[in-house]
Amino acid sequence: MTALLDLQGLHRRFRVPEAAGRPAGWLHAVEDVSLTLGRGEALGLVGESGCGKSTLAGLVARLADPDQGRILFDGEDLARLPARRAAHAPWRRRIQMVFQDPGESLDPRLTAIQAVMRPLRRLNGLKGAAAETAARRALDRVHLPRSLHDRLPHQLSGGQLARVGIARAIAPGPDLLILDEPTSALDVSIQAVILTLLHDLRAELGLACLFVSHDLNVVRLVTDRVAVMYLGRLIETGPTARVFDAPAHPYTAGLIAAIPRIPAPGAPPPPRRRLAGEPASPIDPDPQRCRFEGRCPRAAAICRERMPQLAGQGARQVACHLPLADPV
Template sequence: MSELLRLDNLRKVFHVRASAGEPAGELVAVDNVSFTLPPGGSLAVVGESGSGKTMVARMVAGLETPTSGAIVLDGSPVEAARAGRGARKARARRMQMVFQDPYTSLDPKQTIEAAIEELLRAHFSWDADRRRERVAQLLDQVGLDRRQGGARPRALSGGQRQRAAIARALALQPRLLILDEAVAALDVSVQAQIINLLADLRAETGVAYLFISHDLGVVRQVSHDCVVMHRGRVVEAGRTATVLDDPQDPYTQALLSAVPRPGWVPRRRVGAQQPTAPQEVGG
């Protein structure tokens, strides 16, 4: 199978200055990470906060420069620091990113329609009628109507803003969409709607997903393959169902054991005040 995205021994090291009596040193955020993603595929990078998963996403997106290693997207290397304007525009047409908080990635002074049209104007020499037609198509694809398209971000709900961010990310018909905790800030019912939308969009457009998440329940629903990261390293990788149903690495096993299951009751902390009356579980 051909490769859309390939990471070879990706490494990111930060140099830490000496302070408060501590000597200078190095912080290894990402350590020799390698994986591939096929065209139209869906791969999740899983781990706790500080595992390095978001740094991997930022390097793939060209927002951070690797200390060493290589990122190849659609046959071309991703080079953050040395990329000129033309190279950045070409990369934007192949790859887009959807962030956890869409409010920070959308201009609060622009309507959703204007934000999408601005992107189209920057990349295509289309007339106004064709841009408006494409904007209407994108809004319909993500389940937004004309009224919502004409609104500013603050007038929309969290789920609607995330739909708008997805529409804008799809405007240039990229081959890869990086979703960095894209449903983590949403209510559970809205999460389910966005997950279903993402599945429909991938089937409709053939776009590939690189999904960054700490939520194993979400990962199971959105990805065919997954990579588990711990302290900057890949500790386990494979088909999502296999990794989550039969984890081999102790860290993956620990992640799964921490997921609440049906009937789960939180343990009372040692020294916590005892309830004055029996408490019902549920509600």
């Protein structure tokens, strides 16, 4: 599979001022992340809140600049162009994003049709009737009734707003769609409808998708491959089914074990395993120490002395000195 997106050694840090006796330092939100995404592939990016998923998605969408590393999109290094100028880049229409809360990301003064027409005017150069026709086509693709095209955001339900957000993202004709928790603000019944819609659109349009989520059940349903993050670092990658069936990293195993399960009729509830302890601070972490060492049931001296690197064969990789399974 040809790599459409190739991330190489990405870093993103934020300055943390001195406070409450704590010295100033740097928060390492994304650290040495390398990852590829093939054309037409769906990749899930998972991990706890605060692990750096959304920061990484923002770097790929060129909403923020990396401190170090390359973002190769179809062979072109997008990191060479500052984020403040990315809105006018020739490749801008080829990378689009669906945000977590469509109600917050849509302009309250624009109707649904106007919201979708805006990127068509700016990125595709369409005007007048041509822009309106293309916008209605995008709204039709997400199955928003035409009777709702002229309504403002506050006149639409959560599911309808989600459809408008997706229509706005697919209208310019992107090759890569970045979805940052696209269903987390929706009721469970609406989530299923939107996920089915995204699956159908991906097949119809041949989209590559970077799907950011903390909901492992959703990721298992809609992705081909999964990448697990912990405190800014990638710790495991591989085909979704293989990672879920046989996780190699202890943290991945803990995440999967925590997924709620419905017991069979008459059977006792399945045990819920919890990861002990609290995540380490992401502020100036020890560069030689495994980020998960303080919570890992398999931790050994080497985990405190040397940072594990992603290793394995092919698409299956794990960053662990003592993995649960060989990443093959």
